[in-house]
Every structure is written in C-alpha cells, then in structure tokens.
Amino acid sequence: MEYGHFDTSRREYVITKPNTPSPWANYLGSPDHGAIITNNAGGYSFAGSGSAGRVLRYRFNEQDKPGRYLYLRDDEDGDFWSASWQPVGKPPETYTSLCRHGLGYTVLEAGYRSVLSRVTYYVPMGGRHEVWSLSITNTDTKPRALSVFGYAEFTNEGHYDQDQINLQYTQFITRTHFYAPFILQTINENNAVLGEAPPSRFFAMVGEDITSYCGDRHSFLGRYRGYENPVAVERGLCDGELNYGGNGCGALHARLRLAPGETRTLLFLLGQLERDDARCLAGGYNAQRVQSELAGLSDHWRGKLQNLSVKTPDRAFNTMVNTWNPYQCFITFHWSRAASLIYCGLRNGYGYRDSVQDIQGIIHLDPPMAKEKLQFMLSAQVHHGGALPLVKFTHHPGEENSPEDPAYALETGHPSYRADDALWLFPTLYKYLAETGNMAFLDEKIPYADRGGDSVYRHLLKALDFSMNHLGLHGLPAGLHADWNDCLRLGEKGVSSFLAFQLYLAISIMARLAARRGDGEVAKAMERNGAQLAERIEAHYWDGDRYIRGIDENGEPVGSAASPEASLWLNPQTWSIISGCAGDARAEKLLDLVNRELATPYGAVLMAPAYKEHLREGALARLFNPGMKENGGVFLQTQGWLILAEAYMDRGDQAFNYYTASCPAAQDHDLREMEPYAYSQFSEGMESPHTGRSHVPWLTGTASTVMVSCVEGILGLRPDLDGLKISPAIPSRWKGMTMEKVYRGKRLNIEVARTGKGPALSLNGQKMEGLYIPANRLEEENEVLVEI
Numbered sequence: 136m137e138y139g140h141f142d143t144s145r146r147e148y149v150i151t152k153p154n155t156p157s158p159w160a161n162y163l164g165s166p167d168h169g170a171i172i173t174n175n176a177g178g179y180s181f182a183g184s185g186s187a188g189r190v191l192r193y194r195f196n197e198q199d200k201p202g203r204y205l206y207l208r209d210d211e212d213g214d215f216w217s218a219s220w221q222p223v224g225k226p227p228e229t230y231t232s233l234c235r236h237g238l239g240y241t242v243l244e245a246g247y248r249s250v251l252s253r254v255t256y257y258v259p260m261g262g263r264h265e266v267w268s269l270s271i272t273n274t275d276t277k278p279r280a281l282s283v284f285g286y287a288e289f290t291n292e293g294h295y296d297q298d299q300i301n302l303q304y305t306q307f308i309t310r311t312h313f314y315a316p317f318i319l320q321t322i323n324e325n326n327a328v329l330g331e332a333p334p335s336r337f338f339a340m341v342g343e344d345i346t347s348y349c350g351d352r353h354s355f356l357g358r359y360r361g362y363e364n365p366v367a368v369e370r371g372l373c374d375g376e377l378n379y380g381g382n383g384c385g386a387l388h389a390r391l392r393l394a395p396g397e398t399r400t401l402l403f404l405l406g407q408l409e410r411d412d413a414r415c416l417a418g419g420y421n422a423q424r425v426q427s428e429l430a431g432l433s434d435h436w437r438g439k440l441q442n443l444s445v446k447t448p449d450r451a452f453n454t455m456v457n458t459w460n461p462y463q464c465f466i467t468f469h470w471s472r473a474a475s476l477i478y479c480g481l482r483n484g485y486g487y488r489d490s491v492q493d494i495q496g497i498i499h500l501d502p503p504m505a506k507e508k509l510q511f512m513l514s515a516q517v518h519h520g521g522a523l524p525l526v527k528f529t530h531h532p533g534e535e536n537s538p539e540d541p542a543y544a545l546e547t548g549h550p551s552y553r554a555d556d557a558l559w560l561f562p563t564l565y566k567y568l569a570e571t572g573n574m575a576f577l578d579e580k581i582p583y584a585d586r587g588g589d590s591v592y593r594h595l596l597k598a599l600d601f602s603m604n605h606l607g608l609h610g611l612p613a614g615l616h617a618d619w620n621d622c623l624r625l626g627e628k629g630v631s632s633f634l635a636f637q638l639y640l641a642i643s644i645m646a647r648l649a650a651r652r653g654d655g656e657v658a659k660a661m662e663r664n665g666a667q668l669a670e671r672i673e674a675h676y677w678d679g680d681r682y683i684r685g686i687d688e689n690g691e692p693v694g695s696a697a698s699p700e701a702s703l704w705l706n707p708q709t710w711s712i713i714s715g716c717a718g719d720a721r722a723e724k725l726l727d728l729v730n731r732e733l734a735t736p737y738g739a740v741l742m743a744p745a746y747k748e749h750l751r752e753g754a755l756a757r758l759f760n761p762g763m764k765e766n767g768g769v770f771l772q773t774q775g776w777l778i779l780a781e782a783y784m785d786r787g788d789q790a791f792n793y794y795t796a797s798c799p800a801a802q803d804h805d806l807r808e809m810e811p812y813a814y815s816q817f818s819e820g821m822e823s824p825h826t827g828r829s830h831v832p833w834l835t836g837t838a839s840t841v842m843v844s845c846v847e848g849i850l851g852l853r854p855d856l857d858g859l860k861i862s863p864a865i866p867s868r869w870k871g872m873t874m875e876k877v878y879r880g881k882r883l884n885i886e887v888a889r890t891g892k893g894p895a896l897s898l899n900g901q902k903m904e905g906l907y908i909p910a911n912r913l914e915e916e917n918e919v920l921v922e923i
C-alpha cells in the first residue's frame with residue numbers, strides 16, 4: 136500500500152495515511168539540540184547526548200509514545216482530538232491528516248469537525264531549542280470555542296536509563312515551576328547553590344494567554360489513563376499542580392474563540408535552558424521570527440544540496456540522489472550513531488570506521504566539511520598508525536589513552552584495535568583530494584590521539600605500518616578484534632580477505648599519492664608491497680570460483696565452497712573488484728556467482744547459507760536468527776559496494792537492478808515497513824519468514840555507501856587527482872540523462888546521450904580522450920556531452 140508520496144518541488148515526503156507500518160521519522164536540529172519526530176509526533180529530544188542528555192521522554196518499543204503532543208478541544212461539547220492523528224486516534228473517516236517531512240522540519244496538518252490545524256516542528260539553525268508552531272483555522276460558518284493544550288513530557292534526569300529504571304532516585308530530584316509563559320523543570324535544584332545542578336528545561340507557550348497549566352504528568356493524564364485521554368484535556372482545564380516527587384511535564388493550555396475563517400498561531404518552545412535564558416528566548420518569539428528561521432533552514436539545505444543534481448528517466452532514483460540520500464548522509468555525518476527510535480546513543484563517541492565512511496557520502500557536496508571531519512578523524516589515530524575504535528565526543532588529540540591502556544577499554548568498552556579502522560582513511564581521503572585537487576592537505580600537520588603529530592601524508596604511511604605490523608597467517612593482514620564485520624572474530628593470527636583487499640586498495644592509493652609527490656622511494660615500496668600482497672591473496676584466498684572470507688587461527692578457511700554453512704560471502708567478491716585486485720574476466724564471473732547465489736529481490740545477502748548448526752567460535756553472527764543482520768541478512772551498506780562493483784565492470788543493468796532492489800523509495804512499504812525516504816541497516820534475508828522486511832533506519836553506513844555507488848558508480852562521476860572521468864553505468868533502456876555538477880568550483884552541465892557513437896566525451900565542443908576531463912581544461916561554466 137502507498138502511505139504517501141514524494142513532493143519533489145518542495146523536497147518533502149508527504150504521508151497521507153497516518154497508520155504507517157512503523158513510525159516514519161525525521162531528524163531535526165543537531166546533537167546540540169537533537170530532535171527525532173515521527174509522522175504521529177512521537178519521538179524525543181536531547182541536548183548533547185541521546186543517552187545522557189535526554190530532555191523529552193520516549194519509551195522505546197512502545198507504540199511510538201509519547202511525543203510532542205498538541206491537543207485540541209471543542210469547548211462547547213468537550214470533544215477532543217490531537218494535531219497528530221495519534222495519540223487520540225480519531226477514526227480516519229472523521230479525521231484527515233497529512234505529514235510533511237522536509238529538510239530539517241516536519242509539518243503535521245489535520246482536519247476535524249471544521250477545524251484545521253497545522254503544526255511545524257523545527258530546530259532553528261544552530262539552535263539549542265525547538266519550536267512547535269501551531270496554526271488553527273476555523274473553517275466553520277459559526278464561531279468556535281476551542282482549547283489548545285501543549286504537552287511535553289520531560290525526563291526526570293538526563294540519563295535515559297536512570298530515568299527509566301532508577302525511579303527511587305530520579306523521581307525525587309526534579310521539580311517543576313511555573314513562570315509565565317513557561318514551565319521550568321529543575322534537577323538537583325539545591326545543588327545550584329554550589330553551581331553544580333544539571334541544567335534546567337523549559338516548555339513555553341507564546342502568542343496566547345495561558346488559561347491553565349500543570350507541571351505534573353500524573354495530574355495531566357489522570358489515574359489509569361493514557362496519552363489518548365488525558366483528564367486535563369477531557370475536563371478542559373489543567374489543575375495547576377507542579378511536580379514534587381513524581382514525574383514532571385510541561386502542560387500549557389489556552390482557550391480561544393475563533394470567528395468563522397479566522398486563523399490563530401501559537402508557538403511552543405522547548406529546550407534545556409536556565410530560567411532567565413528561557414524567559415529571554417520566549418520574549419523574542421513571534422510569527423515573523425518563525426518565518427525567518429524556516430527560511431534560514433531552507434537556505435541552508437538548498438546550499439548543501441546544490442553541487443549535484445541529476446535528471447534521469449527514473450523518478451525514484453532522481454529523488455533519492457538529489458534530496459533524500461544526501462540528506463540522510465548529512466544527518467548521519469553529524470549525528471554519527473547518536474540517537475534513533477531504536478537505540479539512544481549509549482556509545483557516547485564516534486565509531487572510527489563508521490565516521491570515516493560517513494564522510495564519503497558528503498564529499499561531492501561539501502568538501503570543506505569533509506576536510507574538517509577528516510582532520511578530526513586523523514587526530515584520532517594513535518602515533519603508531521592504529522586508530523581509536525571509539526573517538527570520544529570530548530576527544531583531545533595528544534591527550535588520549537590508547538587501547539594499549541586498560542583505562543581506554545574501561546572508559547569506552549573497546550578492548551583493542553579493529554583491523555580495518557585506519558584503512559578507511561585511504562578511499563575517503565583520496566575522494567576528498569580528487570574532488571578538490573587540494574594536494575596541500577597532505578602536508579598539513581595533524582596531532583595523533585596519544586602523542587606527537589605528523590603530516591597527513593605520514594599519517595597515511597603510519598596507517599599502512601599498522602597493518603603491516605599486524606600480519607597473521609601467510610603474511611596476510613590479521614583480523615584482530617574485528618574487520619568491517621563486527622561479528623567476525625578471526626583473532627591475532629587469523630586473517631581476513633576483506634581486509635586484504637582494503638589494504639591492497641590503500642597501498643595502491645598510497646602509490647598514486649607518492650608518485651604524484653615525486654616520492655620515488657615510497658612509490659617503489661608500495662609497488663613491491665602491492666604485488667606481494669596480490670600474490671598472497673591469490674595463493675591463500677582464491678578458491679576456484681570465489682574468494683574465501685578468511686582463515687581462522689587454526690588455519691581453517693572461513694567461507695570456502697566446501698564450508699557447510701556461510702560458504703559464499705559477498706564482501707570479498709565485491710572488494711576484490713573495488714580494490715582493483717581481481718582482473719576483469721574474474722570480476723565478471725564473481726559478479727555472476729553473487730547474482731546466482733546471493734541475490735534476493737531485496738538485494739544480495741551478506742553470506743549464505745546463514746549459520747545454523749556449523750558454528751564456529753569467532754562467528755558472532757550465529758547470535759542472530761538466520762537471515763538477520765550479519766547472519767545472512769541483506770546488509771544494505773554492502774549493496775553500495777555491489778552496485779559500485781557492477782558499475783566498475785560497466786554492467787549498468789545489473790547495477791541498477793541492485794539499486795532498485797534495495798532502494799527504499801522503490802519497495803513494497805508494507806513489507807519493508809521502514810521510511811520510503813531513508814535507508815536502513817539491513818533487510819531480512821532468505822532464511823527469515825519475513826524476507827525483505829527492513830530494520831534500523833537512518834543512522835547507518837548504507838547512506839554513504841549507496842550515495843557513492845550512485846554518484847561514482849551509476850552516474851559514473853569519477854574524479855581522480857588530475858581531473859574528472861565520466862563513465863556512466865546506466866540501464867540499457869535509458870536513452871540518456873542530464874547532470875549538473877560543481878567540480879573544483881567550476882560548473883558542469885553534462886548531457887549523457889545514448890547515440891551508439893560512444894563512448895566519447897566532448898568538453899565545450901572539443902573531443903576529449905578517454906571520457907576524461909583534465910581539471911585544467913575547465914572553464915567557469917562548461918557544456919559536457921557524453922555519448923554512449
């Protein structure tokens with residue numbers, strides 16, 4: 136069933152049926168004040184940390200409740216409803232609703248008994264508070280007497296888990312106060328005398344006089360009631376009770392009389408601020424400010440997305456590539472894995488590999504932002520080249536403990552190095568250099584996490600040293616605590632083929648950089664290392680028709696044709712191609728094998744068959760039901776690599792088939808269940824009774840990997856250090872497409888046409904060699920024709 140549609144001109148997803156298969160969310164603000172909101176206004180807010188700075192309560196796994204609730208009431212007959220379909224949940228035949236998830240804002244519209252409401256939720260740019268701007272229109276022919284109630288359920292304490300389970304403490308440390316026009320919640324109030332109290336929270340109403348209020352959840356909801364029928368709303372009046380020893384909330388009520396056709400606007404503000412700041416903030420709000428803040432958000436996002444836009448024959452692809460995939464990439468870039476509706480950021484730091492991969496998703500749109508994050512991630516490399524598996528939000532380069540130090544494990548929960556972390560720097564940094572041509576970055580000095588510092592170039596050499604100093608069996612790179620696959624423990628001596636291909640790519644990138652700098656010694660060493668690694672890969676990982684996944688500490692192969700379970704793994708096959716290690720003829724055969732044995736209508740599974748009986752100690756995937764996550768699920772991040780590998784081999788039809796199979800916009804929403812505009816972490820694989828159902832949306836590596844596979848793979852925009860290759864791998868049925876791209880500050884209007892005369896590329900009317908545009912040939916504005 137369709138629950139909505141894309142509104143491409145407004146860059147919104149419009150949900151027209153509110154009973155979506157799962158809560159469909161949007162992300163507002165930034166982790167300074169982060170807000171997750173669903174199509175039924177469910178979700179929560181936090182300041183700084185989703186687990187330790189929680190402002191609004193949300194009960195995980197509990198029907199998307201509570202949320203940012205606005206109740207409306209007819210004061211003549213007492214009938215009441217909510218501005219979102221839930222929580223009151225009026226029968227759909229009497230209630231119309233619309234949710235518009237936009238870039239940095241969400242709008243909920245509702246119509247019930249001739250009253251229209253429209254509420255826009257957003258966090259202003261750089262803001263540390265959120266705004267719920269509510270307009271109510273009387274479309275009746277007679278005047279209407281209405282009540283509006285805004286309801287925000289504060290946590291009793293910033294720590295999510297304390298708030299949920301340690302009530303013997305958290306309920307007795309919090310109070311609410313009423314200082315018109317807001318409810319203020321304080322925590323450990325007495326400690327303020329010592330300057331040690333946690334910050335307070337406020338919920339304000341601006342634009343109408345407050346008729347009644349309460350700051351106590353119990354007195355708002357009433358005994359044995361829920362969010363669907365709060366006693367205060369039913370009664371039409373809050374009782375003025377404030378919290379002292381129970382659960383705090385902000386509930387603010389206004390009575391309005393609306394003439395026929397009249398519209399009134401009320402603003403609700405919420406955040407973590409001290410009393411005077413809250414008063415000051417509320418005092419400065421009005422409808423004009425809301426308009427200008429929304430315009431600011433829209434300018435911000437327009438700016439972020441303007442460096443690439445495409446027009447292909449496929450609408451879902453256009454919408455995803457132009458708007459939703461990059462939007463998700465930016466959100467993931469900023470939020471890392473901070474908070475969602477299914478986890479709340481207990482990690483309290485940036486996962487190294489995840490963050491370095493996330494950067495790849497935004498390089499083509501915002502290289503300066505990518506550079507800043509690269510600097511940060513390089514500064515989380517330890518002096519010997521390994522990377523901190525978890526980089527604290529409070530990271531201080533030069534002063535951090537490293538995993539050698541027991542204190543690091545205690546503090547972060549990460550006992551040792553991951554084998555792959557620092558290797559992600561190579562493709563990410565290379566993409567940045569190729570996009571910008573900023574080779575000077577390689578000479579920039581950046582500190583290490585623990586001590587000392589080096590140029591970026593030397594950071595990379597150190598990263599290679601780390602891998603070369605951690606070789607296991609047969610002189611291949613060791614799996615250590617994990618490689619990309621968190622569920623694969625191969626150990627100190629066990630070795631991973633995915634890692635070997637990553638290292639092979641890293642070495643070849645280093646060789647290119649060294650050659651470019653005239654560093655003959657390094658270039659030669661890289662050539663030698665690369666050739667030696669390729670030989671070892673061939674000798675120990677090639678299994679006749681596939682690459683195996685690794686070799687465990689006892690010398691047993693993992694994922695070979697003879698394995699009773701998990702006999703074919705996706706990543707080694709795709710990465711043998713992405714790394715340039717497998718030759719073309721072999722690459723084609725590998726892709727065919729993957730297609731025969733791993734493909735489902737929803738993408739290719741991570742490996743097959745899933746672990747069920749033939750278990751091995753280090754295969755933590757066995758913990759999951761067969762077909763879930765790393766145990767034979769369709770791990771969606773890896774679809775990006777598969778699409779890319781197909782595109783590198785110029786198999787446009789197959790690349791696009793995989794794209795469509797896993798594209799959220801193109802799927803059966805009742806089956807997939809997740810948002811049609813956001814990628815998830817995985818879909819269930821073949822062994823599951825729910826093949827194709829997806830999970831863990833939004834903050835996932837899928838966003839950046841698929842983004843890269845679209846831009847570099849399908850669209851074929853492949854910059855290198857000296858220029859841009861344009862080699863699209865599009866479906867044979869497409870007659871052409873156009874793209875507008877900003878590359879190194881120059882504008883390119885690119886037309887791709889299937890004339891049958893290609894492959895050929897002309898720049899401003901001049902024929903170029905090999906589908907390639909040297910950067911120094913670009914004018915300010917360029918017309919590019921690519922014939923295929």
Ligand code: GLC
Nearest residue numbers: 488489619620621622765836
């Ligand atoms: C999750 C992790 C990521 C890991 C992947 C595969 O997405 O965040 O770091 O690479 O799972 O295990």
